[in-house]
Amino acid sequence: MAILVTEKDLPVIVQGITGHQGSFHAMQMKAFGTNVVGGVTPGKGGTDVGGIPVFDSVKQAVNKTGARASVVFVPAPYAPDAVIEAIDAGIQLVVIITEHIPFHDMTKLKLYAKLMGARIVGPNGPGITSVGIAKLGIMPNSIFRKGPVGVVSRSGTLTYEIVNTISESGLGETTVIGIGGDQIVGTTMQEAVRMFEKDDETKAIVVVGEIGGTAEEETAEIIKKEVSKPVVAFIAGRFAPPGKRMGHAGAIITGNRGTAQSKIQAFQEAGVSVASRPSEIPVLIKQKLGL
Amino acid sequence: MAILVTEKDLPVIVQGITGHQGSFHAMQMKAFGTNVVGGVTPGKGGTDVGGIPVFDSVKQAVNKTGARASVVFVPAPYAPDAVIEAIDAGIQLVVIITEHIPFHDMTKLKLYAKLMGARIVGPNGPGITSVGIAKLGIMPNSIFRKGPVGVVSRSGTLTYEIVNTISESGLGETTVIGIGGDQIVGTTMQEAVRMFEKDDETKAIVVVGEIGGTAEEETAEIIKKEVSKPVVAFIAGRFAPPGKRMGHAGAIITGNRGTAQSKIQAFQEAGVSVASRPSEIPVLIKQKLGL
Amino acid sequence: MVDLLEHEGKRIFRKYGIPVPVFRVIRSEKEVPDFNEKMVIKAQVPTGGRGKKGGVKIVNNREEAIRAIQEIRQIDFNGYRARRFILEKAYDIKKELYVSITLDRSVELPVLLASAEGGVDINSVPAEKILKKPINPFIGVTDYMKREAAAFLGLDGENAKTLGKIISGLYRIYDELDASLAEINPLALTSEGLVALDSKISIEDDALFRHPDVPVRYFGMDKIEVEAKKKGLSFVRLEGDIGIIANGAGLNMATIDLIAQAGGKPANFFDLGGTDDPQKVIQAIELASKVTNKVLFVNIFGGVTRCDTVANGIVQAIKQLNPKFKLVVRIRGANEEEGRRILNENGIDSILNLDEAVRRVVELAGE
């Protein structure tokens, strides 16, 4: 039944809906079939974006629409406040698309979400798409195909590339989650893999990692101990130089930690097939599923 | 099976064990049968109090003894740090005896405990006694008798008075919890009543309230909606003047809020028998239990 | 709880970026400067309803100000006289608002309270006219709360911005000074923007150790209460004639209730607390005897405080004080036999049963 976004009618609001990105993606989400019930931009309450009503505050939006999830497009300096506003208004799932939120803010936001029983996905990621259910984020609508593969990724466009490859291979996806490219993310790769393991519909898991941090190594540990489903991984940054931030705030090799080699090795030791190029991923999945 | 303290062998440490109160009550707890495995006083590690080993830090104590609960006698200015130390060391139940902890600190400590999945009982209360199991706190050992009554109280000595009356009447107690007389307490009357409702051994609940705040009114709401067991209440402060702090930081009538009358009425409306004096409590319990 | 006076609070407001009028604190008439504009003189007293009693006067020059001060000096403000006065600009007020930060015990968090109905006691304002926003202390005041408050108060533009700063300032005062209340009432909307025309800051007693600069005050307390507080004792004066000493706040309140229910008139609340020092008992009886007319009731349930300690204290106190009132002692709990024996040997009766003791107290008081 997919993960994280499992209800076709989940009422969703878009924070920062009157902005360039917010309005575009609100309409794209609607086109995907997401139940976008409102948007929030302080000072623009009472207007609408393509028929979606705009509210001054999340509280108003929640009171009027019963929204339970939010997608945040608010610029980085204001995004933390927007996330707290959402959590305080009772939103249970906050998907942050915004890039460049200081990690100091995210450290606190993540703890605050835990304290309040809310879940954050992102920031600096493309969000969540549960195929045939709803999309909360910015992934292109056209790349998905309903199928048995759960995808978790630290990347945006690389995820699209890989999902597209999976879909074109005749396989398809349950849920695709872009956890975001930052150092501190609301929902980790480890958590996503655990959720996919528990999800009946997901028959195979694809993990798209990259250099920096130890999420992949820790995920490999979890896979070794807890995951029965076949897992295929892809790691970007095999040829990235140390000490350089490769676009994502989190994609940096510090000293000799966070290398692609370390991650690949950890996955292989956990019995995960590591693809050397995106196009190999569906091939490996099919092998593992005996298709 | 009692509430909060349900394990006879629960390993308990005493923070501030080398102090006057700490050492006395550590021995009293031991005499009650509590598994006091250690104490903590920074700088006094390596010594002992009546055979109980003293450690410099909670972490050391936990590592050496496997302690999972702590009773805090540390003076108010240092108590918040001691509580955080306990929580960070993995202690799941922290009973704070200390009086005069600023409520600003308690507000934060309570949220921190929630964030970390720990429970605080107190401050400014006598702790918890589960009869026949263990005592974490300062209640006199002699007043208890094993029986079917769960007692929750905002008071100290008044609790002893009432428990003594219950014991002498031939009834007895499952667990007695003194939630503390402050404005912000780690475990509320509402939570304690819910726990007693779920506890198989507890057949009747005694709620000892007092003026100030709205805990009794909120407890009455819960009793009305969720509690099937007979409840007897006693409210102290019927003749207390408004605007005066009656000993406890939390015992104050502000404006026309927090009066004994309001609390008594709320309880009566919830079907709770309100005793007009302590000695009436066992009589009312027996009536309700048909004894 | 220490309540700061208006001028003390306003100085703190200024430090925390909250706009206040330029003001001058006047101690004597000599300190009144020359001026020639509409100003206001305000009595500095630690009690509400000051305006209604004539403690706030509009003045236009030095002479009027001196006359106003002299008049205000004559006024009794619930037992207080004004010894200091604020002289400040009289604003042209468009609207009086209310804003405060205080602890909400029910949600167990500080709350921001705001109302467009300022200038009156907030307790008299209906709940639906008060905005109430809980503040998580791990996060503090957020921008969205400030926006919501501005909208609720009908403020925009520069005024909304100022309100935001005011709210941040109040919360910082609440947090950094361990205030139980940081209140502006009224917060005036003037042609020059928002101005805090009054201040109310209360500092929590338990946190005073962190704020050695906060003056210890005993507003609203009678002499014996002040004496007790200085000794660190928890004492509240009541109107009756039966003195009460009990150990523990709850047992104390219950004792008062039982006496009153039985027709007696308790003279005080007095928590002996936990002690193992007979001297503290003596000190307590000495203090209680000051309000005791007919009977002193000592009600102890021994735990931390042992009955023999109390008995020893009582015996010594009676010898030292040789009081005229009658004494009823009820002791139970830790070392009760030893306590009873000590009392007995010294000719003092003690009662074990609380109800019986109460009956005895009221009986003796009625004699």
Add this chain to the structure above:
Amino acid sequence: MVDLLEHEGKRIFRKYGIPVPVFRVIRSEKEVPDFNEKMVIKAQVPTGGRGKKGGVKIVNNREEAIRAIQEIRQIDFNGYRARRFILEKAYDIKKELYVSITLDRSVELPVLLASAEGGVDINSVPAEKILKKPINPFIGVTDYMKREAAAFLGLDGENAKTLGKIISGLYRIYDELDASLAEINPLALTSEGLVALDSKISIEDDALFRHPDVPVRYFGMDKIEVEAKKKGLSFVRLEGDIGIIANGAGLNMATIDLIAQAGGKPANFFDLGGTDDPQKVIQAIELASKVTNKVLFVNIFGGVTRCDTVANGIVQAIKQLNPKFKLVVRIRGANEEEGRRILNENGIDSILNLDEAVRRVVELAGE
């Protein structure tokens, strides 16, 4: 990330109550004062291993100091020359310690790191010799952590107290300045107590908007990287000859990997990001052409960035720049047909399949 220089960090240390030597920043030899005691001259360079290269010298008077400065000026510090120098007291060092606050991505919290093995690269110290305490940002540094750190470092009495202040100061720097690292190495134990002999403070890029006073720095970046950064573009120089533009960091890294795996030599990482402006594409191609020797590979998976936008940008860029290198364009995703049509009409081939595109790029680069 902005790395502050030693003297900048030490000024911040001082402000946050961390003991530092009295020091003077010297820009030119003229600024060296007269003195007659054991002092130290230190090159202010944004790179490690300064001491080993001769950038730190003990001097006893003005003449020696000037000579030391002149000598240090000649030294190449990983591409940097010293333009400023610290002149400060040379302490009698009993022990060199290490203490820092930094983010631990794995526990998702800031951590306090402390070690008695200071004065060397902390990465070379074995894990068991480093105390690591996670700090909850809702709580901050606690007393028990300070006690534990003091015990771990073998400090007591006044030194333990100072260490506590140092840890609090470092954490406040981490928190208030949005530092990703606040480090003292070495923290010297001297006869006068603890002194921070060096400083390392790194400020997170994403938080610079909150710190307009922090100087923007481009340490460790080459010219084109600096140019890109100034334009807000995400560009990393690599050593090869195949220029790369892709949208998205992950796709970019994957593209580099694919090229390298196929035997090609990527010249750069360059994230076009999400855009709907062909001008940004032109700008990107212009920048990438500076490092492209043989082939420029544009790899786009359209989403936010649409393929037709990219196609239009490419067409215009080729017209404007008339580059000598070859171009391989791979576009997929949003508006890919329209994009392909635009490219096609302008005589530019495009490839849909990524593997095929990579083969083509490497083939062309090998010609």
